[in-house]
Amino acid sequence: MLMNRIETAAVNSPARRALQRFYEVPALMKLAGGPLAPGAWAVEIGCGSGFGTRMILDHFGAAKVDALDLDAAMVAKARRRLADRPGRVRLEVGDATDLKAAFGAEDGTYDAAFDFAIIHHIPDWRSAVAEIARVLKPGGVFVFDEVTAHALARPTYRRLFDHPEHDRFTAREFLAELPRHGLAVTGAFTRISGDYLLGTARKRAANRG
Numbered sequence: 001m002l003m004n005r006i007e008t009a010a011v012n013s014p015a016r017r018a019l020q021r022f023y024e025v026p027a028l029m030k031l032a033g034g035p036l037a038p039g040a041w042a043v044e045i046g047c048g049s050g051f052g053t054r055m056i057l058d059h060f061g062a063a064k065v066d067a068l069d070l071d072a073a074m075v076a077k078a079r080r081r082l083a084d085r086p087g088r089v090r091l092e093v094g095d096a097t098d099l100k101a102a103f104g105a106e107d108g109t110y111d112a113a114f115d116f117a118i119i120h121h122i123p124d125w126r127s128a129v130a131e132i133a134r135v136l137k138p139g140g141v142f143v144f145d146e147v148t149a150h151a152l153a154r155p156t157y158r159r160l161f162d163h164p165e166h167d168r169f170t171a172r173e174f175l176a177e178l179p180r181h182g183l184a185v186t187g188a189f190t191r192i193s194g195d196y197l198l199g200t201a202r203k204r205a206a207n208r209g
């Protein structure tokens with residue numbers, strides 16, 4: 001589900017960028033146990049204007065990133081932002097629930113997958129989790145920063161932004177979904193009374209489900 005104009009402005013505001021750059025990314029990096037291994041290939045779902053993609057390259061140390069977003073205008077912005085990284089970023093308009101269509105991603109392709117506040121925009125959010133689990137290599141890391149049902153129920157969110165109305169997840173429900181897809185949670189915490197969930201999970205070896 002696309003963002004409305006107010007959310008687009010809020011997400012791309014300097015305040016949000018500062019929060020992401022100076023708080024969320026360091027916190028997620030700590031949960032992930034540090035930068036990615038040299039040569040890591042990452043996928044980012046819902047990349048928006050590509051700010052997070054830059055963080056994945058510059059701070060998490062990915063060698064290459066495949067990044068996609070449903071919104072063609074956001075992908076156009078991301079292409080401009082990342083024009084100085086030829087050969088290291090593939091950007092596509094596409095759906096997070098079908099990474100094969102966007103990138104031809106086979107099972108077990110990526111070392112890392114990033115979700116910077118996008119899965120709560122997907123009506124069938126469990127399909128997005130399943131798709132991330134499918135494309136991660138065994139041992140690959142899923143890094144997530146999510147907005148929960150608790151936040152979406154707040155008057156500001158309800159009045160200003162558009163989000164799927166049904167099957168929203170709490171932090172507990174999101175964390176409970178991951179092992180169903182072979183993703184073992186390795187660290188997570190919530191902030192602002194459960195409004196936001198930050199965490200990491202690792203894809204288990206195939207024979208351990």
Ligand SMILES: C[S@@+](CC[C@H](N)C(=O)[O-])C[C@H]1O[C@@H](n2cnc3c(N)ncnc32)[C@H](O)[C@@H]1O
Nearest residue numbers: 001046047048069070071095096116117118121
């Ligand atoms: C809250 S924004 C976050 C954008 C970016 N990750 C950031 O942190 O700035 C959510 C993004 O998810 C995208 N999106 C929503 N549903 C999607 C889907 N099914 N597949 C891919 N992107 C999607 C929206 O277009 C929007 O850019």
